[in-house]
Amino acid sequence: MDITRRRLLLLLPSAAVAWKFVQAGTPEAAPNYKTSEHWWGMLIDITECIGCGSCVRACAAENDVPDGFYRTWVERYHVTDYEIERPQVDSPDGGKEGFPLNQDASGKNFFVPKLCNHCADSPCTQVCPVGATFVSPDGVVLVDKSYCLGCRYCVQACPYGCRFINPKTNTAEKCTLCYHRITKGLTTACAEVCPTGARQLADLKNPKDPIHEFLRTHSVQVLKPHMATGAKVFYNGMDGSVR
């Protein structure tokens, strides 16, 4: 084919787009790990959480989370009778150092660990203008920080408040479900250190995973089900007051 100036001009934009895809490369692969064989989520047993904050500390250390921001955090709920719609909630420093004693003996207290829900139909990935945030084939919502514009639309779109802008990188950041660990056969840092086993990594595609037995025998919920995000963090023993 003769390359005329006209043809060259027509080819250049397509070549530029193609080059961007080449540059984007392929994700880091772990040996023997097949993304198609997994579908990750997490089980959180509220009845087991003691609000010690180990998970928050472990996450911050494992993922170099900047101070004042949280990939995971723990909330303490205090619900009195007839006030199910107006619970008192606190989370000092994301519950990183645990919680001060609550002197109020009325009602009930419980802890709710929070993290990205790794939604199958995640609103955050939907709104990203360049596709820098995406759902991996194994069901984990990730951010490519080398591509993120830092427009913050995803932060606005997350109904759960799980995203933030990392002040060091100026890009969106969130829980990766310790993707660098789980693809190597390990569990997440938060689940690893939880002293009561309140957090359990769950592989919904693995028939041998105990999550299946647990989901069959317990009443579990996801946060804000009306948002229809396909959240994959399942809560056992969750009170109706939890937001």
Add this chain to the structure above:
Amino acid sequence: MQIPVEGFMYPNEVELQWSVLIVLYPFITGLVAGAFILASLERVFRVEAVKPTYRLALLTALAFLLVAPLPLQLHLGHPERSFEMYLTPHRSSAMAMFGFVYLWYLMAVLLLEIWLDYRKDIVRKSQSSSALSRLFYKVLTLGSNNVSARSLMIDERLGYFITLVGIPSAFLLHGYVGFIFGSVKANPWWSSPLMPIVFIFSAMVSGIAAVMLLYMLTTRLRGRTIDIRCLDKIAQYLLYTFVIDFSLEMLDLIQRIYEADESFRSLDFMVHSRLWTSQVIVQILMGTVTPIALLGLTQFVRFSETVRKRIYALAGCLTVIGIFAMRWNVVIGGQLFSKSFLGYTTYKMGFATREGLLTAIVLMILPFIILWVLVKVLPPWTESESISASAAHGTT
């Protein structure tokens, strides 16, 4: 910097994500869309009375459109990557379309329409001005020097067609900005199918008011007499559009109050506390009800020309302030409450920071500087126009 929080916010929510610059973005694009729609009144709907503002409206739209992407660029964590939106746009993202909508509007609508409308003047100037300016205008002719009657007729027809395309494009530009907010289901303050429609009508309101004020100001600065027939007509259109806009906003409000869903108590408290001044006082009472009442009054009472001009000037200023407050309340208000509906945060605006007040002020002054340059390069009026207008109404 400690940000005051009331109640409980999710820990990552305390700091606001979108600053005053994102308030400017819908405000500026609204002025663009509104100014263009005013211009199209003359071109497409043959409202001859508003002819004196036609070119000024187009130049105003262009001046503001050139500034529209700047607040977004300044806001991005990585502005150097913004071009990725053109190369690898994420098709499911409302925001990804901004670049395309913007370029379409700038290149295919506004620039083309202005060029066609001014072509005759440009060709004339490319032949008669001093050497340097001759060269400048020669470049602007883009090599098209034919100003025969037939050629000008083609310009006219093409310009008409572009304006026809431009009207839905203007609606698209601002309706799309409304959709960016209205489609965020996580945020009940934003999530509403009415949002794009409200944005379109408020855009028309702000654009019409801004061009009306600019017309009054520029005419006065030039020492000419304002064409009161034109002003009356613009004020009339402003009133009609404003009534529709206000009705839509009230419809949204009434629906929210009546439905009183899970977010209502939280949002209601916010309106009665943090947004009381900016929403109830500035936006609704001062920026909407007052100008509507003032403009309405001029329809029922026969005031003298001088009084009418003063009323229009006051109503126009209040309108622009009111629409700015509306953008503020949407963007900032939508981030002041927690998505847990259990608490509220505070917006702390910096001053001389990248997203601070000073930057916002500079960004708001910039379109006026651009407009001044545009008016110098492409004067929107001819001497005969102003004299004939004045003579026609016997007001010289």
